[in-house]
Amino acid sequence: xxxxxxxxxxxxxxxxxxxxxxxxxxxxxxxxxxxxxxxxxxxxxxxxxxxxxxxxxxxxxxxxxxxxxxxxxxxxxxxxxxxxxxxxxxxxxxxxxxxxxxxxxxxxxxxxxxxxxxxxxxxxxxxxxxxxxxxxxxxxxxxxxxxxxxxxxxxxxxxxxxxxxxxxxxxxxxxxxxxxxxxxxxxxxxxxxxxxxxxxxxxxxxxxxxxxxxxxxxxxxxxxxxxxxxxxxxxxxxxxxxxxxxxxxxxxxxxxxxxxxxxxxxxxxxxxxxxxxxxxxxxxxxxxxxxxxxxxxxxxxxxxxxxxxxxxxxxxxxxxxxxxxxxxxxxxxxxxxxxxxxxxxxxxxxxxxxxxxxxxxxxxxxxxxxxxxxxxxxxxxxxxxxxxxxxxxxxxxxxxxxxxxxxxxxxxxxxxxxxxxxxxxxxxxxxxxxxxxxxxxxxxxxxxxxxxxxxxxx
Numbered sequence: 001x002x003x004x005x006x007x008x009x010x011x012x013x014x015x016x017x018x019x020x021x022x023x024x025x026x027x028x029x030x031x032x033x034x035x036x037x038x039x040x041x042x043x044x045x046x047x048x049x050x051x052x053x054x055x056x057x058x059x060x061x062x063x064x065x066x067x068x069x070x071x072x073x074x075x076x077x078x079x080x081x082x083x084x085x086x087x088x089x090x091x092x093x094x095x096x097x098x099x100x101x102x103x104x105x106x107x108x109x110x111x112x113x114x115x116x117x118x119x120x121x122x123x124x125x126x127x128x129x130x131x132x133x134x135x136x137x138x139x140x141x142x143x144x145x146x147x148x149x150x151x152x153x154x155x156x157x158x159x160x161x162x163x164x165x166x167x168x169x170x171x172x173x174x175x176x177x178x179x180x181x182x183x184x185x186x187x188x189x190x191x192x193x194x195x196x197x198x199x200x201x202x203x204x205x206x207x208x209x210x211x212x213x214x215x216x217x218x219x220x221x222x223x224x225x226x227x228x229x230x231x232x233x234x235x236x237x238x239x240x241x242x243x244x245x246x247x248x249x250x251x252x253x254x255x256x257x258x259x260x261x262x263x264x265x266x267x268x269x270x271x272x273x274x275x276x277x278x279x280x281x282x283x284x285x286x287x288x289x290x291x292x293x294x295x296x297x298x299x300x301x302x303x304x305x306x307x308x309x310x311x312x313x314x315x316x317x318x319x320x321x322x323x324x325x326x327x328x329x330x331x332x333x334x335x336x337x338x339x340x341x342x343x344x345x346x347x348x349x350x351x352x353x354x355x356x357x358x359x360x361x362x363x364x365x366x367x368x369x370x371x372x373x374x375x376x377x378x379x380x381x382x383x384x385x386x387x388x389x390x391x392x393x394x395x396x397x398x399x400x401x402x403x404x405x406x407x408x409x410x411x412x413x414x415x416x417x418x419x420x421x422x423x424x425x426x427x428x429x430x431x432x433x434x435x436x437x438x439x440x441x442x443x444x445x446x447x448x449x450x451x452x453x454x455x456x457x458x
Contacts (some may be wrong), residue, residue, distance in 0.1 A: 060115035063091035074369040112338040118152035122416040148327035149382025151411035161333030162352035166382040167291035168405035169230035177286040186312035197269035200286035213269035215276035215288030227289040233324040233410045244415035247450035250443040272433040292402030296378020311398040327409035417454040
């Protein structure tokens, strides 16, 4: 359920609660010049009286490199144009972010503005860390963002922040490998997916896999939990029940997904031990389901060979079914302990909702500062109007399926026990893929473990 993030080299690193940290994307596009305002000196703490400005702290995981600079651009713009309220950014690595939120809150040192992964929202709300959005901001968020983005930023129907990075899942495929196997275009159904996976799989004379037809990998969440939940959504299923008190994966839809993945591994079309983030760019994986951020990493890794990469919607169990896929994301919200919530929400509205001109995108073209920031980093926000304008006619066509999916994506559950539930689901998926559990055992164990986690008193 955790979205996979990027290193400068394009290889994802698994996030919390595993040992590796949040990695970084290379910037795919230059930031609009309107965001690159000369920085001002770091503001000092104050009271808001003349000559002594209010200082808001913003704690995020944009700790280094291009993403840190991308966020600092609009923050510097705000500080250069606002005298009474200043914003200071602080950052930690993603592996430390949730713990930092909780520890600093307990110590009375929580930041005014927080940038959590939406999976954690239920836990943060339960712990009294996140402040509900005021009615006027909640209305702006509901009006301006896709339903999945709003759902990710809400808990129990209450909106808690402005969505920032939003990731939907789709099918990446290698056109050359499909063409050489006699497959005419990307699969639209699970039957076509299996057939294409078997036909594109290749081995040497010793039985070693040369090309994996469909990329199931135990490397990180994007190809274990994320990919499985994207298929589950496409089948009309869900991981956690609507009331958040039990798992719903032990269902006909969940069984169908586990059966599909089990067959792909058993027939040799999927090799869970292969790192698809290395194998796909080198032409050793024909198809894999992942999130839209990957396009920005594949381009520099593959060079001219990137032209053979295509993206299509997640295949459905049956033709003419109702499309659905997984959506993950981050949001910016205000700490319950902030002394200046009104000022914090006004900054967030300025950053995430106020439209500004975008240089080089046509006369009168406007977008929010956050949308420009995310597109500059090869990502998306949940503001479809911004995305269509910023991506433009000459943009990468491989981003379009992810943009289209904003209209039908399903947000991952963010109940209080969601982080641990995700870890338990991943453990059982991997046990299924590696032959340690049967489909029945994996479903039964997942139900028992996750039910215990999400139903306990938080």
